[in-house]
Amino acid sequence: MIGGGCLDIRRSVTGFSVFLGGSLISWKSKKQPTISRSSAEAKYRALTTTTCELQWLVYLLADFQVPHSQAALLYTDSKPASKFASNPVHHERTKYIQLDCYLVREKLQEGLIKIIHIPS
Numbered sequence: 449m450i451g452g453g454c455l456d457i458r459r460s461v462t463g464f465s466v467f468l469g470g471s472l473i474s475w476k477s478k479k480q481p482t483i484s485r486s487s488a489e490a491k492y493r494a495l496t497t498t499t500c501e502l503q504w505l506v507y508l509l510a511d512f513q514v515p516h517s518q519a520a521l522l523y524t525d526s527k528p529a530s531k532f533a534s535n536p537v538h539h540e541r542t543k544y545i546q547l548d549c550y551l552v553r554e555k556l557q558e559g560l561i562k563i564i565h566i567p568s
Contacts, residue, residue, distance in 0.1 A: 462477070
């Protein structure tokens with residue numbers, strides 16, 4: 449998952465790669481439709497987009513009768529995004545991404561994803 453602003457239009461880029469075992473099965477790189485007020489907000493939006501993709505892939509695997517009982521490992525280099533996901537307290541800074549917070553937190557609690565912080 450990547451974030452970073454385009455200097456021309458000030459929109460961040462969401463990017464992710466999803467692997468099943470050692471095989472790349474899904475990827476995306478696209479400018480976010482909304483201008484984020486901080487890099488943490490942009491990265492949290494990317495985290496949400498990736499979570500939705502993982503949920504869809506789990507549904508697809510189930511349709512093919514391929515059970516997937518382990519949490520998907522979701523790596524991020526953003527400490528604030530990791531903390532927003534695990535902290536149920538909303539701060540003034542998270543009001544623009546509240547729906548994203550609820551979605552990611554719900555998928556964390558369901559065991560669909562496990563967020564792992566990697567230093568950048």
